Amino acid sequence: MEGAAEGNGKRDHGGAQSRGFRVPTVQKLGSLLQLFIPEVVDGRAACTVYRLQDIARHLGWDDGTTHRFLVSLTEIGMLERTGDDRFCIGVLAVQLASVYVAASELRGVVIQKVEELSAATRLTTDVGALQCGAMVVIASRQGSTPLTSRCMLGEKVPLHATAAGKAILSQLADAEVEELCRGKLVALASNTRTTLSSLMWDIGHARESGFVSTLSEYAEGLRSIAIPLPAGCFGIRPAALACSGPATLSHSGWEIAEEELRAFAAHLHSSAT
Structure with a gap:
């Protein structure tokens, strides 16, 4: 059973990793979602659509664990599943972004x-x-x-x-x-x-x-x-x-x-x- 872990250190402006009271499941969800943020590498943007196996390999997870997280995120609309069995960012992310700007x-x-x-x-x-x-x-x-x-x-x-x-x-x-x-x-x-x-x-x-x-x-x-x-x-x-x-x-x-x-x-x- 996954519980909560507590770390030490201080929080900064989003550059260094924040530390404090942590819930491992939430941390894993965060690591998974970070994959879908494009990042410039040698002038090119990274991929933003992934297969399950690619995500599991990148994060070092087994396929079963990865599948459970992907299904959960897809069910709430944070991710979407394409016709060729890939995953990408879903509508919920757009809604949250709109609320953030309007706030x-x-x-x-x-x-x-x-x-x-x-x-x-x-x-x-x-x-x-x-x-x-x-x-x-x-x-x-x-x-x-x-x-x-x-x-x-x-x-x-x-x-x-x-x-x-x-x-x-x-x-x-x-x-x-x-x-x-x-x-x-x-x-x-x-x-x-x-x-x-x-x-x-x-x-x-x-x-x-x-x-x-x-x-x-x-x-x-x-x-x-x-x-x-x-x-x-x-x-x-x-x-x-x-x-x-x-x-x-x-x-x-x-x-x-x-x-x-x-x-x-x-x-x-x-x-x-």
Whole structure:
């Protein structure tokens, strides 16, 4: 019979593993559901549809245990079973996401700004928040420029290679940044920060200016600018709003994006105070 286990340690902003009173069955459900969150690997998103055997092998479970969990999650609508006997995220997850956004008026304001920014600048505009050591895309509107940074909702993106990721890191203490990024500074493009010292320099500048700009760090020729979002926008987790697109976009286009982001940051700050 599965009971509850108690761990030691402290909780952070969603980067390091939370510790405390744990129910093993719930922890297993969490591990299983995490598989369905797409994660960028070498510029490609991981699979989000799995067969039972693939899930069991990845988690190190036997087929019987895996089947019981999958059936239970399918029955409540958190997962769906496809015609070729694969599993993917279900409607309940969409419902919960909608409730999460609607639960805060401020979140609605930020989501609306995503739409406005993308329409005004033609750039891809995203909101990302810290979760499990990466930036998770909460809202996204794809741009209409030749080079775009297309992210799926829920996708996990490396923190160190994007303007939004650095804007998130700028809200954490140095020790938290080091814990999150140590051993994870993978080169994705020619200017990706692959040393902790270079990343910390960027973060220090972001803390001073309240603004982040990157070029050819996530993908060649891709520029990204971002602002941190105030604490509480998306729960306890640090979040950021970013615009991304080709560096060759007209200067006026990038000027509009930067002016809009800085003005929105000032508006959010004044509203919070």
